[in-house]
Amino acid sequence: MKAHIGMVVRAGLAMLLTLVLVPTPGVAQSTTSLTARSFSDLSDDTDASTDNSAVSTPGSLSSMLQRLKCLQGLNPSGNSGSVTLKVQKANYRLYNPSTDSFDTVSMRSYNGCPSGPTISIKPGATLKVSLRNTLGANDPPSNCPDNPDHSTPHCYNNTNLHTHGFHVSPSGNADNVLLTVLPGKSQDYSFKLPADHPSGTFWYHAHLHGSTAIDVASGMAGVLIVRGSRQAKPGMTNGGADIDTILRRRVLFLSLPLREHVMLFQQIEYGCFSNATSDVPLADPTTAEWVCPQGSVGEIRGYNNQLGFIPDPRPGHTGQLNSTWIISGRYTQINGVVQPVFPSAIGYVPAGDVRRLRMVHGGNRDTINVKIVRANLSALGLADSGSLSAAQVNTATNAAASALARAHTKPSQTTTLDSLCSGEVVKQLEFAEDGITMSSMIEKDVNSMNPGYRSDVLVAFPRPGLYCILDEAADASATINFRTNSTKVKDRRLLSLARVGPGVNMPNTTVGNHSKYWQYIRDQLVAANPTLAQPAKSDLQSLSLRAFAPTTPVDGTVANVVEKQFQIVPQPFPAPVLFLISGKAYKPDEIGYTGVLGNIDQWNVSASALATHVFHIHTNPFRIMDIKNGAGKSIFNGNGGCIPDEGADTQYCNLQGVTRDTLFLKAGYTLQMRTVYQDFTGDFVMHCHILDHEDRGMMENVRIVSPATAYLRGVTAPITAMTKDAGRWFAKLAGRDETKVALAASLCTSKDYAKR
Numbered sequence: 001m002k003a004h005i006g007m008v009v010r011a012g013l014a015m016l017l018t019l020v021l022v023p024t025p026g027v028a029q030s031t032t033s034l035t036a037r038s039f040s041d042l043s044d045d046t047d048a049s050t051d052n053s054a055v056s057t058p059g060s061l062s063s064m065l066q067r068l069k070c071l072q073g074l075n076p077s078g079n080s081g082s083v084t085l086k087v088q089k090a091n092y093r094l095y096n097p098s099t100d101s102f103d104t105v106s107m108r109s110y111n112g113c114p115s116g117p118t119i120s121i122k123p124g125a126t127l128k129v130s131l132r133n134t135l136g137a138n139d140p141p142s143n144c145p146d147n148p149d150h151s152t153p154h155c156y157n158n159t160n161l162h163t164h165g166f167h168v169s170p171s172g173n174a175d176n177v178l179l180t181v182l183p184g185k186s187q188d189y190s191f192k193l194p195a196d197h198p199s200g201t202f203w204y205h206a207h208l209h210g211s212t213a214i215d216v217a218s219g220m221a222g223v224l225i226v227r228g229s230r231q232a233k234p235g236m237t238n239g240g241a242d243i244d245t246i247l248r249r250r251v252l253f254l255s256l257p258l259r260e261h262v263m264l265f266q267q268i269e270y271g272c273f274s275n276a277t278s279d280v281p282l283a284d285p286t287t288a289e290w291v292c293p294q295g296s297v298g299e300i301r302g303y304n305n306q307l308g309f310i311p312d313p314r315p316g317h318t319g320q321l322n323s324t325w326i327i328s329g330r331y332t333q334i335n336g337v338v339q340p341v342f343p344s345a346i347g348y349v350p351a352g353d354v355r356r357l358r359m360v361h362g363g364n365r366d367t368i369n370v371k372i373v374r375a376n377l378s379a380l381g382l383a384d385s386g387s388l389s390a391a392q393v394n395t396a397t398n399a400a401a402s403a404l405a406r407a408h409t410k411p412s413q414t415t416t417l418d419s420l421c422s423g424e425v426v427k428q429l430e431f432a433e434d435g436i437t438m439s440s441m442i443e444k445d446v447n448s449m450n451p452g453y454r455s456d457v458l459v460a461f462p463r464p465g466l467y468c469i470l471d472e473a474a475d476a477s478a479t480i481n482f483r484t485n486s487t488k489v490k491d492r493r494l495l496s497l498a499r500v501g502p503g504v505n506m507p508n509t510t511v512g513n514h515s516k517y518w519q520y521i522r523d524q525l526v527a528a529n530p531t532l533a534q535p536a537k538s539d540l541q542s543l544s545l546r547a548f549a550p551t552t553p554v555d556g557t558v559a560n561v562v563e564k565q566f567q568i569v570p571q572p573f574p575a576p577v578l579f580l581i582s583g584k585a586y587k588p589d590e591i592g593y594t595g596v597l598g599n600i601d602q603w604n605v606s607a608s609a610l611a612t613h614v615f616h617i618h619t620n621p622f623r624i625m626d627i628k629n630g631a632g633k634s635i636f637n638g639n640g641g642c643i644p645d646e647g648a649d650t651q652y653c654n655l656q657g658v659t660r661d662t663l664f665l666k667a668g669y670t671l672q673m674r675t676v677y678q679d680f681t682g683d684f685v686m687h688c689h690i691l692d693h694e695d696r697g698m699m700e701n702v703r704i705v706s707p708a709t710a711y712l713r714g715v716t717a718p719i720t721a722m723t724k725d726a727g728r729w730f731a732k733l734a735g736r737d738e739t740k741v742a743l744a745a746s747l748c749t750s751k752d753y754a755k756r
Contacts, residue, residue: 033095033100033401033405034341034345034397034398034401035055035056035057035058035345035346036057036058036093036095036102037095037337037338037339037340037341037345038055038337038340038341038344038345038346039261039334039335039337039340039341039342039343039344039496040052040067040070040071040335040336040337040340041071041261041262041335041343042071042073042115042117042118042222042223042262042263042264042335043073043118043260043261043262043358044072044073044074044076044117044118044119044120044225045076045257045260047259047260048071048260048261048262049071051343051344051347052067052068052071053068054344054346054347055344055345055346055347056346066112069111069113070111070112070113070114070115070117070336072117073117073118073119073120074117074118074119074120075119075120075121075127076120077120078120078121078122078125078225078226078227079122079125080125080126080127080128081121081125081127081128082127082128082129082130083117083119083127083128083129083130084111084129084130084132085110085111085116085117085129085130085131085132085161085222086110086111086112086132086134087108087109087110087131087132087133087134087135087159087181087206087220088108088109088111088112088134088135089106089107089108089109089135090106090107090108090109090112090113090114090219091104091105091106091297092104092105092107092113092114092336093105094114094268094270094298094333094338095337095338095339096292096331096338097331097338097339097404097405097413097494098289098329098408099291099408100405100408103270103272103292103298104292104296104297104298105268105270105297105298105299106297106298106299107218107219107268107270107299107300108135108157108214108215108218108219108220109218109219109220110219110220110222113219113336114219114266114268114333114335114336114337115219115221115222115264115266115335115336115362116204116205116219116220116221116222116223117222118222118223118224118225118262119204119222119223119224119225120224120225120226120227121191121193121224121225121226121227122193122226122227122228122229123193123194123195123196123197123198123199123226123228123230123242124193124194124195124197125193126190126191126192126193127190127191127193128188128189128190128191129161129188129189129190129191130186130187130188130189131159131160131161131181131186131187131188131189132186133157133158133159133181133182133183133184133185133186133187134183134184135157135159135183136157136183137157137183137184138155138156138157138158138183139157143155143156144156144157144158148210150209150210150585150586150587150588150697151576151578151579151585151586151696151697152210152576152696153210153211153213153214153302153303153307153692153695153696154210154211155208155210155211156210156211156214156215157183157211158180158181158182158183158208158210158211159180159181159206159208159211159215159220160176160177160179160180160181160187160206160207160208161181161187161189161204161205161206161207162175162177162204162205162206162207162618163175163191163202163204163224164202164203164204164205164224164452164616164661164662165200165202165203165224165434165435165454165621165661166191166193166197166202166224167193167194167197167619167620167621167678167679168191168192168193168194168619168680169192169679169680169682170618170619170680170682170683170684171680171681171682171683173187173188173189173190174189174190174191174192175189175191175618175619175684176682177207177208177209177618177684177685178588178683178685180208181208193226194679196240197226198226198228198239198242198435198436198437198550199226199227199228199230199242199243199244199437200225200226200243200432200434200435200436200437200454200456201223201224201225201262201358201359201360201432201435201454201456202223202224202225202226202435202454203221203222203223203224203264203360203362203454204221204222204223204224205220205221205222205362206220206221209586209588209694209695209699210695211695212691212694212695213303213307213364213691213692213694213695214300214302214303214307214695216266216362216363216364216691217266217267217268217269217300217306217307217363217364217365217691218268218300219266219268219336221264221266221362222264222362223262223264223358223360223362225262225358226435227244228242228243228244228245229242229244229245230242230245231245231533232245232246232532232533232536232547232548233533233547234533234534235533235534235535236533236535236536236547237535237546237547238546238547238551239437239546239547239548239549239550239551240547241536241547241548242548243431243432243437243545243548244257246525246528246529246532246536246540246548247356247458247525248525248528248529249353249354249524249528250524250527250528255528255529258354258355258356258458259353259354259355259356260355260356260357260358261342261343261355261356261357261358262335262358262360263334263335263357263358263359263360264334264335264360264362265332265333265334265359265360265361265362265363265368265449265495266332266333266336266362266363267325267330267332267333267363267364267365267366268300268330268333269300269306269307269324269325269328269330269365270292270298270299270300270330271290271292271298271299271300271301271305271306271328272290272291272292272293272296272297272298272299273296273299273301278301279301279302279304279305279306280305281305281306281328282296283313286315287314287315287329287409287410288312288313288314288315288327289314289327289328289329290327290328290329290330303692303695303696305324306324306328307324307365307692308323308324308692309321309322309323309324309483309486310322310324310327312326312327312487313327314327317487319485320485320486320487321483321485321486322481322486322487323365323366323481323486325365325366325481326366326481326487329410331493332363332366332368332471332493332495334495334496339404339494339495339496339497340496341397341401341496341497341498341499342469342496342497342498342499343498343499344499345397347499348390348393348464348499348500348501348502349461349498349499349500349501349503350500350501350502350503350504351387351461351462351463351464351500351501351502351503351504351505351506352460352461352462352503352504352505352506352520353460353461353503353504354458354459354460354521354524354525355458355459355460356456356457356458357428357455357456357457357458357459358454358456359447359449359454359455359456359457360453360454361449361450361451361452361453361454363451364451364689364690364691364692365451365480365481366471366479366480366481366490367448367449367450367474367478367479367480367481367490367664368448368449368450368471368495369446369447369448369449369470369471369472369473369474369490370428370446370447370448370449370455370469370470370471370472370495371425371445371446371447371469371470371471371472372425372426372428372459372467372468372469372470372498373421373422373423373424373425373426373467373468373470374423374424374426374465374466374467374468375396375400375420375421375423375465375466375467375468375497376419376420376421376422376423377396377399377465377466379403379419379420379422380396380399380400380403380420381399382395382396382399384465386463386465387463387464387465387502387505388464388465388466389464389502390501390502393464393465393466393499393500393501396465396466397466397497397499400420400466400497401497403416403420404416404417404420404494410491414491414492417468417470417492417493417494418492420468421468421470421494424462425445426459426460426461426462426467426517427443427444427445427515427517427518428443428444428445428447428457428458428459429441429442429443429444429457429458429459429517429518429521429543430442430443430444430447430455430456430457431456431457431458431543431545432454432455432456433453433454433455433456433658433660434453434454434621434659434660434661434662435454435456436549436550436621436659436660437545437548437549437550438545438549438658439544439545439546439549439657440542440543440544440545441458441518441543441545442654443514443515443517443518444457446472446650448474448478448650448651448664450480450614450662450663450664450689451480451614451662451689451690451691452614452616452661452662452689453662458521460506460517460520460521460524461498461500461506462505462506462516462517463500463505463506464500464501464502464503464505465500466497466498466499466500467497467498467499467500468494468496468497468498469494469495469496469497469498470492470493470494470495471492471493471494471495472492473489473490473491473492474489474490474648474649475488475489475490475648475649476488476489476490477612477649477666477667478490478649478651478666479612480612480613480614480664480690481612482611482612482667483568483610483611484609484610484611484667506520507519507520518543521543522540522541522542522543525540525543526540526541535547536548550659552621552622552623552659552674552675552676553600553676554600554623554674554675554676556600557600558600558601558602558674559595559596559599559600559601560595560599560601560602561601561602561603561604562593562601562602562603562604563582563604564581564582564603564604564605564606564686564700565581565582565605565606565607565608566580566581566605566606566607566608566613566615566665566688566693566698567579567580567581567582567583567608567610568580568608568610568611568693570610576696577696578697579688579693579696579697579698580697580698581687581698581699581700584700585697585698586687586694586697586698586699586700588701590701591683591701591702591703592686592700592701592702593700593702593703594702594703594704594705594710595677595702595703595704595705596677596704596705596706596707596710597677597678597680597681597704597705597706597707598676598677598678598707599676599677600674600675600676601674601675601676601677602625602672602673602674603617603622603671603672603673603674603675604670604671604672605665605670605671605673606665606668606669606670606671607665607666607667607668607669608667608668609630609667609668610667611667612664612665612666612667613664613665613688613690613693613698614662614663614664614665614688614689614690615662615663615664615665615671615686615688615689616661616662616663616686616687616688616689617661617675617684617685617686617702618661618684618685618686618702619677619680619684619704620675620676620677620678621659621660621661621675622659622660622661622673622674622675623657623658623659623673623674623675624655624656624657624658624659624660624663624671624672624673625656625657625672625673625674626656626672627652627655627656627669627670627671627672628669628670628672629645629646629666629668629669630667630668630669631645632670633645635652635653635669636652636653636656640653640654640656641653641654649666651664652666662689677704680704681704681705681706681709682703682704683701683702683703683704684701684702684704685699685700685701685702686699686700686702687699687700
């Protein structure tokens with residue numbers, strides 16, 4: 001009965017929201033360009049569906065239906081269920097801010113959409129996925145030999161599926177990235193989540209070595225949401241509850257879930273070409289940025305001139321080796337839309353309304369530094385009373401879009417953004433990283449996200465107006481596009497314009513060292529959870545989340561210390577650069593490290609001084625124990641911050657003790673982490689999540705065995721070694737192939753031992 005009442009209330013609120021989103025009569029509306037750039041929410045809840053349906057789509061009814069189809073979540077109940085992902089080519093349009101027009105692109109996709117559908121699942125449930133590869137044969141066939149070089153990208157139309165961050169089996173037809181799904185073939189996957197799997201934000205993407213980057217850079221990625229319902233119990237401090245149960249809002253006498261928005265960031269590095277066989281994107285002869293003449297179709301055709309580093313042809317960058325992403329002039333998109341208007345071109349977020357943003361970095365070409373600031377309307381020649389009406393927000397949105405559209409060069413765009421996006425910084429309260437709830441909420445001005453990252457934050461806009469959601473500028477050494485002879489600065493970009501309408505203005509009050517945003521969001525959560533059990537209720541007063549933060553049991557004895565270094569090694573021209581882990585390129589038939597189920601291992605993972613990388617390991621997350629800089633000194637100051645040596649780069653500062661599965665490796669730095677191998681044996685991988693690095697060889701197989709298997713191997717290893725030595729000695733005496741003799745002797749010995 002209660003569930004039914006809740007559904008009725010939510011439906012009524014959804015209808016009200018639809019009415020709110022109807023354009024105000026007599027008010028000038030957004031341009032066609034802005035309407036086509038309305039934010040497309042990938043959340044699969046009813047609120048997001050209502051928002052998406054309220055947005056008018058330029059074009060025919062079929063284009064509107066296609067848009068809504070691409071925003072339809074799969075398995076929104078979260079119960080055990082089956083879904084289908086069809087791998088196919090898709091044609092759609094992407095806004096190009098450099099030309100203020102839309103480019104047509106043809107990309108590999110899931111279900112024909114710019115981004116994969118959001119899929120929900122509950123702890124303890126089983127998600128079955130049928131992956132159908134309908135891409136054509138690999139063309140040219142020479143790109144897909146029978147025995148490919150695994151340090152060279154290959155077989156672009158072969159694929160598979162990875163559930164990034166899920167703690168599930170890596171074997172069989174579960175999260176097994178060693179499977180291959182050929183064109184014209186299908187693969188049925190089954191992901192059984194443990195009953196205690198943490199609720200949170202995860203994602204899925206293609207993960208076949210050799211074609212991972214080209215698939216993900218085409219848009220083959222989607223969001224996975226684990227929705228939990230475990231309530232905090234009296235006395236609970238060990239992370240047994242789900243954060244979803246307290247992220248609520250008071251509406252009259254009801255307590256309802258906070259509004260959420262799913263934001264999947266992607267970098268689609270498309271180019272247009274002079275003919276059907278060229279792999280060199282057309283470029284402006286003056287700026288060297290990539291161009292798509294009218295009537296052309298953008299594609300991703302390869303790695304050498306897309307998805308890589310090349311000598312920079314741009315003026316002022318002579319002698320630099322820069323990412324093709326930077327050279328291309330392309331822009332990060334959100335949910336398949338470049339520079340969307342949030343929550344839509346005609347809608348508003350009410351001031352003071354607390355929203356949950358599920359942000360996922362599903363790209364592989366750039367670091368994203370998310371920053372939210374109020375727009376300075378005086379830069380547009382408009383007055384700002386501090387609390388704008390709906391009509392004034394419309395005027396400001398159109399004026400801002402027009403000013404940005406006139407700025408066709410990067411310098412002029414930067415100048416426009418610097419003057420327009422210069423108001424108050426809106427704090428983000430981050431409570432989960434990589435889908436795992438942290439022990440307390442952290443205030444952030446800038447939220448640095450690298451490929452594979454997830455960040456869950458709470459945001460409330462303080463008063464009505466126009467806001468900029470930025471990809472903030474940074475020193476290049478703090479980004480994935482750093483190399484020793486690359487450009488030194490990442491420029492500032494606009495991710496989205498946010499429209500905030502009348503609501504509840506945020507009081508300008510603070511508590512201790514915390515901002516008014518911390519104070520306001522804390523008060524909203526406390527009011528919405530009056531019956532929360534102790535000590536979780538008292539903890540909430542300080543935004544401590546002990547009852548909701550899963551524990552990683554790594555405080556026991558460390559079994560092994562594993563040393564790994566990610567290395568880029570230049571070779572004499574014309575040999576390609578080598579992408580290695582501890583001196584070795586990936587080989588599918590080699591196991592780089594074997595761990596034992598139940599053991600705690602410490603991994604010390606570093607990046608050589610030449611370039612930055614992103615470490616990711618499958619199946620089991622890790623707890624960050626320490627991070628050491630190039631001088632071998634800990635970057636942590638012991639008080640939850642960084643030592644002065646870190647300067648303006650604060651992305652590491654709150655990470656000591658945090659549990660993650662993906663982490664940026666700054667050049668010369670060493671990550672010290674601990675992990676425990678829980679629940680599953682089998683083979684999985686660890687690799688660089690700059691996915692073109694992985695496809696070029698920066699990956700390694702990891703095997704987890706049972707304690708019994710480890711014991712038997714320990715016993716038989718000396719016997720096997722002696723047998724091999726004896727085999728070689730006899731072979732030399734007999735002049736025979738020593739490898740075959742040793743193998744035969746080893747098999748004989750193993751059989752004899754087994755009989756014992």
